[in-house]
Amino acid sequence: MAKFQYYTQEKLDELRAELQFLKSQGRADMAKQIAEARDKGDLSENAEYDAAKDAQGLLELKISKMNEIVANARVMDxxxxxxxxxxxxxxxxxxxxxxxxxxxxxxxxxxxxxxxxxxxxxxxxxxxxxxxxxxxxxxxxxxxxxxxxxxxxxxxx
Known part of the structure; x- marks a missing residue:
């Protein structure tokens, strides 16, 4: 069961803007990093590619957590x-x-x-x-x- 958190309208707007940025610009930047690392050759020995994939996983985890926070947010009047x-x-x-x-x-x-x-x-x-x-x-x-x-x-x- 989700736990509701109460926020001011300003803070909720800030959270939504950050989430939107991560979903759009954050994902686009991550895809670009992975593509650049992939272009550098053999993926089995490419540490830069592995690091980019790990960073992508962390970004997706952060997006998932922020989605949950925003979904369970309530504005306090x-x-x-x-x-x-x-x-x-x-x-x-x-x-x-x-x-x-x-x-x-x-x-x-x-x-x-x-x-x-x-x-x-x-x-x-x-x-x-x-x-x-x-x-x-x-x-x-x-x-x-x-x-x-x-x-x-x-x-x-």
Whole structure:
């Protein structure tokens, strides 16, 4: 059974464009590389041909995986996000109970996660720990440094 992933419209458009590029330009480039390697002589001892065929297999695997991702993608309507609890696409302001440091994260799908941009995956330990919590609740998250407690200060979209 396929697992649905929720994306912003922008990210889904980006994934579709990349998939289309791989199917058209990526395959065309790969066919050209294989043809060039084939023209160099005996295929039984042609390492360049073998490498091109391996690269073609990897390209087809990537296309297959991206097809599955796009097929199982769902666009999350940001206007319907319930800001009473942390959910996908919620912007969450939290405070570390130990050191008082405050940070803001947006909960996104795995493919959209980018810590530098403040986007964390809903399947990460942080995402799972924050998911479903309300303002004022304490989220206990198992981090590499041990159990860390965060207070939910604000939820927005």
């Amino acid at each position: 940001e206007t319907n996000i319930d800001t009473s609890k942390v959910s996908i696409l919620s912007k969450v302001k939290i405070r570390n109970k130990k050191n008082g440091m405050e940070v803001v994260y947006t909960i996104v799908s795995e493919e959209e996660a980018d810590l530098k941009a403040g986007k964390i995956s809903n399947s990460s330990p942080f995402g799972k720990g924050l998911f479903g919590k309300s303002v004022g609740e304490i989220a206990q998250i198992q981090a590499p440094a041990g159990l860390v407690e965060f207070e939910i200060l604000e939820i927005s979209r």
